[in-house]
Amino acid sequence: xxxxxxxxxxxxxxxxxxxxxxxxxxxxxxxxxxxxxxxxxxxxxxxxxxxxxxxxxxxxxxxxxxxxxxxxxxxxxxxxxxxxxxxxxxxxxxxxxxxxxxxxxxxxxxxxxxxxxxxxxxxxxxxxxxxxxxxxxxxxxxxxxxxxxxxxxxxxxxxxxxxxxxxxxxxxxxxxxxxxxxxxxxxxxxxxxxxxxxxxxxxxxxxxxxxxxxxxxxxxxxxxxxxxxxxxxxxxxxxxxxxxxxxxxxxxxxxxxxxxxxxxxxxxxxxxxxxxxxxxxxxxxxxxxxxxxxxxxxxxxxxxx
Numbered sequence: 001x002x003x004x005x006x007x008x009x010x011x012x013x014x015x016x017x018x019x020x021x022x023x024x025x026x027x028x029x030x031x032x033x034x035x036x037x038x039x040x041x042x043x044x045x046x047x048x049x050x051x052x053x054x055x056x057x058x059x060x061x062x063x064x065x066x067x068x069x070x071x072x073x074x075x076x077x078x079x080x081x082x083x084x085x086x087x088x089x090x091x092x093x094x095x096x097x098x099x100x101x102x103x104x105x106x107x108x109x110x111x112x113x114x115x116x117x118x119x120x121x122x123x124x125x126x127x128x129x130x131x132x133x134x135x136x137x138x139x140x141x142x143x144x145x146x147x148x149x150x151x152x153x154x155x156x157x158x159x160x161x162x163x164x165x166x167x168x169x170x171x172x173x174x175x176x177x178x179x180x181x182x183x184x185x186x187x188x189x190x191x192x193x194x195x196x197x198x199x200x201x202x203x204x205x206x207x208x209x210x211x212x213x214x215x216x217x218x219x220x221x222x223x224x225x226x227x228x229x230x231x232x233x234x235x236x237x238x239x240x241x242x243x244x245x246x247x248x249x250x251x252x253x254x255x256x257x258x259x260x261x262x263x264x265x266x267x268x269x270x271x272x273x274x275x276x277x278x279x280x281x282x283x284x285x286x287x288x289x290x291x292x293x294x295x296x297x298x299x300x301x302x303x304x305x
Contacts, residue, residue, distance in 0.1 A: 001061045001112050001265065003052040004083060012054045014075045021086045032092045041301060043095035045211060045251075046083065047145060050112035051076050061112040066120055077127035081135050088137075098145035098185050098211065099124050104154040104168065105146070110266035118165055122177035129180025140182035142209055144169045149191025173203050183207030186247070193241035200246040208246045212253040213238060215288055217261060218270035230272070231287035239291050243305055250295055252288045 005019045013019075021029075036042050050061040055072050058064030066072050084094045102108075103116035116124075125141055132139060150166045158164040165171060169184040183206040184199060196208045215230040238250050257263075257273035264271075274292060276284040 001050075003048075003050065003061065005052045005054075005079065007052070007054050009053075009059060013052075014071050016075065016078055016082060019079065019082050021083065021090075025090070029087070029090045029092060033090075036092065044087075044092055045096045045098070045142075045209075046087075046094050047098045047101045047211065049101045050114050051079070056114065062110065063107055063113060063115065065115050065117075066124070068120065073123050073127040076124060077131045080128055081131050081137065084132075084137055084139050085135065094139045096140040096142050096182065096209070098142045099128075100145065101212075102146045102187065103144070104150055104165070106154065106157040106159075108267070117162070118168055118171045118175070122172060122175040125177040125180050129177070141180050142183055142185040142207075142211070143172045143177075143181045145185040145187070145211055147187050147190040148193065148195040151190040169199055170202060173199075173206060178203075178206075181206065183209060183248075185209045185211040187211065188213035188237060193237060193245040193247070196242070196245035196247055207248050209249045209251075210238065210242050210247050211249070211251050213251065214253045214268070214271040215286065216270045217272040217276075217286075221270065226272075227287045231291060234288060234291040235294075239294055243295075250292065252292050 002023055004021050004023075005013055005016055007013055007018065032044060036044075050056070051066055051072075053059050053061050055066055055076060056064040057067055066076065080097060084097070087094055099121050100114050100116040102113065103121060105113050106115040107113075121143065125143070128141060132141075146168065150164065150168065155164045155166065169186075172178070173181065173184070186196065186208065188210065199206075200208060213234070215226075215234065217226050238252075242250050252274050254271065254273040256275050256277050257271070258278045259276055261269055261271060272286050272288065274286060274288045276286060
């Protein structure tokens with residue numbers, strides 16, 4: 001696991017003197033530049049799974065919260081700005097950022113994650129919005145980035161005495177931070193797309209983006225789940241359900257994986273890609289390839305239903 005400003009335990013870097021995107025220059029940035037060459041209309045979204053450990057209450061990339069201190073919010077906002085600038089200078093413009101991948105996944109299974117309640121996400125956005133404007137950057141800020149409905153396990157993991165925030169997107173858009181938020185990002189793993197229409201009815205000026213949805217290719221999954229059931233579920237809930245409920249995007253996660261579901265560092269061992277690469281250079285098209293293909297081939301960007 002890594003961030004762009006990792007330090008030995010006990011050290012801090014609120015001035016971001018050690019900030020560096022060098023890790024990404026070997027493979028990630030060249031891959032993104034090549035993708036943009038193939039499709040100049042591609043939009044790149046960036047989502048952090050954790051702030052640097054020195055910014056967090058547990059000093060770890062796994063779990064914990066952002067330290068509730070103005071210095072942390074200001075430094076993390078500058079971190080976003082530095083990242084967006086570095087990527088733009090490397091030829092990869094960032095269309096949108098979310099503040100935290102799955103902010104209500106409070107105890108990730110051995111992979112980076114952060115519990116970020118509404119008040120902290122709002123505070124971070126209040127720091128980031130003006131910082132982006134001052135830097136002359138037009139990257140959009142998307143809020144939330146989690147399921148249509150809060151998963152019961154996430155509700156159960158709420159710290160004692162705290163609100164589980166089952167209406168996180170609405171609560172966030174009811175804060176002053178809403179002026180900096182382009183809209184709400186959703187994942188598909190609990191609830192259903194009708195939640196998007198309920199949100200749109202309350203906040204018609206805010207956009208809705210689907211930013212993650214994956215099928216499953218586990219060794220114990222029945223063959224129907226691996227292909228036909230995934231095909232039908234994604235067609236109903238993404239191709240049709242998402243687009244009928246105000247979303248501007250359909251995003252599958254991941255794009256390409258190997259036959260073991262890798263590479264990955266802990267987390268989901270069964271999540272499937274749009275394609276599977278391997279053994280060798282063999283490429284297998286999964287159910288997600290066909291549902292996504294029906295949109296990407298026949299529905300031009302900017303089309304409205």
